[in-house]
Amino acid sequence: MGSEMTFYENLSQRGVSRRDFLKFCGSTAAVLGLSSTFVPTLASKIAGAAESGLTPAIWLSGGKCTGCLESTLQATYPNVADIVLDLLTLKYSAASMATGKYALDAKKKVYQGNKPFIMIYEGAIMEGENGSGYTMINADGTNSLDDLEAAASSDQCAAIIAMGQCAVDGGWVRAFPNPSGATGMSEYLSRRGIDVPVVNLAGCPASPEELTAVVVQALLLGSDGTLESGIAAVAADLDRLGRPKYLYNATIHDSCPRRGHFENGEFVYRYGSEEEAKNFCVYPMGCKGPQTYRRCPMIRWNDSQSWCVESGGVCIGCATWNWVDNNAPFAGRHRRVGAASSGPLAGWPLHGGGLHPIGTGAALTGVVAAALVAHGLGMKAAKRIGKNATLKTEEMKEYDAKRLKKQGGAN
């Protein structure tokens, strides 16, 4: 009990009440898919671990925009999350450390040390031509690939958290024509023959709640409380894309607050419209919610303020594999892939497509319609639009209005 007292004292010094802390444990338990009866256990485990030595972590990066680090700084309860991340003592992060060789020394100390550490990696692994690194050439002639290899092949590297879609599969950086030879962590390591557990946190960006959940699981929820058993628990709970199942086991569409409007055939066809003001479903605007597995509608963003669809935007499927190539055009319902035979893009593959739903018509391809059926969703929409049919926006709108009237809906 003594150690818990100290922990809560420490919390209150940071301006965090016991209630805030339990609230945090509650939301973390929810993200982890644990029942609320587990909250007290979680709280005491965190309190205990905070007293009994920290696990070192290093935050490395490749081809990145710093968005995932930014995202992490927007944690729900900054102070509490700070503590949980203090379970990991961040020994190296370019965002907070000194400059030059002092920073490099701090990093080396961790992976040449004698304590197991966790590596958080942000950004794509850019191999360039023939593995030349293509980026981040250090003054001493080494590059970011050397940095990664030295850290990952250290005996003390317990696990790598690939933070965000770029680290998972190369993200937008690897979108066609993949100018920098970008790839994701798992693929790169397996090619290099380095065997370290990798946890993929998908999404552009990944969210602090997702990171916190994995850290808590790895540090605290192992069968015998050790880091090793914790990482084994995380590894046992990954899907085939190496992501924690509890974070990516449902589509955006499954729990979208606008789902009811989808079922009723109440859609938005244009931004700034009456339908948007009523928060109707943005599926015709190109929303990729039905095929994107992530829990944004539940976890939400920035201390639970909002999320993409709630703000009136569409889901662009940023947590899907090779998301830019597979989901563009973001404003359209389908992909068109071909090659231009003439004009300024002659010989250049036309990836994505160029249709905007306004004025040019929106269509559902058989593939998307079939996907919807396969998910057991949107039967009505599929039937309504039909296989391979192309309807003009105005026709779709008219159809929906009629159908709504028939059902005795609003308006």
Next chain:
Amino acid sequence: MATPNITMDPITRIEGQLAVQAVAENGVITDAWAVSKLFRGIEVVLKGRAPEDAFYVTQRMCGVCPTSHGHASSMATEAVDPSFELPNGARIVRNILEGAEWLHSHIFHFYALAALDYVNPAKALQANIADTYALAMEQGIGTADFGAVQARLAKLVEGGDLSIFTNGWWGIDPVANPEEADELYNPDIPAELHLIGVSQYLQGLEMQAVAAQIISIIGGKFPMPMTSVAGGTAWMPRADKLDDCLFRLKEVTAFVDNHMIPFTLAIAPYYLNELTYGQGVKNFLSWGAFDRSTRRIEDRYLPGGFIKAADGLTNVNRPMVEHVTEDVSRSWYDQESGQRFTESETTIVTGSDFSQDLDGQYSWGKAPRYQRDPMEAGPLARVIVAYMDQASASNATVREAVDGALAVLGLDDPTILVSTLGRVAARNIETAVAAKWAAEWVDELVVELRTGRAEFWAPYNSSNGEGTGTWEAPRGGLAHHIKTSNGRITDYQLVTPSTWILSPRSDDGVRGPLEEALVGTPIRDIEKPIEAARVVRSFDP
């Protein structure tokens, strides 16, 4: 060429990946090179895609200022259609969104990235708590629970683990050698002021998140908000959501006015020597930010304008993208050097070993030039332009803010801002001004909504043609240029603040703004060049 004896690689506590090499002789830097270490390739990835997709993809250029990148991209896409007019409601929403982005970014930069160059957390341990409150009251700085902050610090030190402050002293152990560590700062700074600084550092980490919440309310999430789509905004304001924004805006504004600005003015007198170096190229470019209803760049709240030292610092002219060219002879690119930015095409580099050859190619950054001259972009450029532009409707507001701050320091010449410390000051002054405007924009939006005719999106045709969008990201000027054919992007080019600031040498060997600013910087110890690090971070690179 003298061999560099200072290597800062990597430069940490910045957004991107940067290295600096410099030559110091007799304690002063005589030459410097800025090495941008990251290839992006976003321009190549966009080719062949739908014009409106650029809004989503270009946000991923920068995780700190995605709002501004997406916005500039939508402006470029809209500009392809000469008949398009942005609805007034969307204009105001975009202003609020950008205002929040600036507050977030400036607070994040000043505290999380720059403050530890000026504030010594180890010395804060020696502060007397009662004296700290007295000092805060005397300086008009808002107070916090200073005792708790000190106890937290003490705990870190006791535990032998300085957490986020680890390695902040350039290899010196601040516990074993406190005096040596303190020499990196100005040893005259009282421990109490350092404690106030550490306390604000922690508050700043929370406030940047509160500012980001405003972006999230409007744009769904931060980073990567979804709202400023081509044609207007996806978000449609509701009274309760506007309340949420305003509440947070007031909280952040109070922090800026009562904590950040008074602290800046209290610590500045200890670093006045930094007014004497780091001037840089003394050419300034601002595309202007925050549209008024005319949507002309000269009418923007912070007006678009450029100033060249050779013509005198008071002479403001309107910038045009046609005058922007990019030299690439010192960059790892294969294209023709000196092309107009709107005409150039990014070519994927081949066959280089990408080593830092300071006599030859040494950077992934291109060297953008305005009428052949390197230009500084960023808060200092915007503040100087607005201060000197007497035709601007914001001129009086900016003058008042700048003159007021200078008066506190006993200074009167605004051109003193053209320096390392001045650059930091200009950013903080701009933060306070933008915070005030953002609250006005919320009111403006309420009035617009009350007309009952507020519009937030209008159709446009971006299928064929070209267009430019210029705006200011928090760290400096942004220009996006799009060319389309049959509804596809045939070419996409952007010039970012980092490209301007971190520019390598041009074809004729003229240094970029950061390189030039480093020349003349006094260095006490080439193993611990904190003075140079301050110059670098003053740009928010």
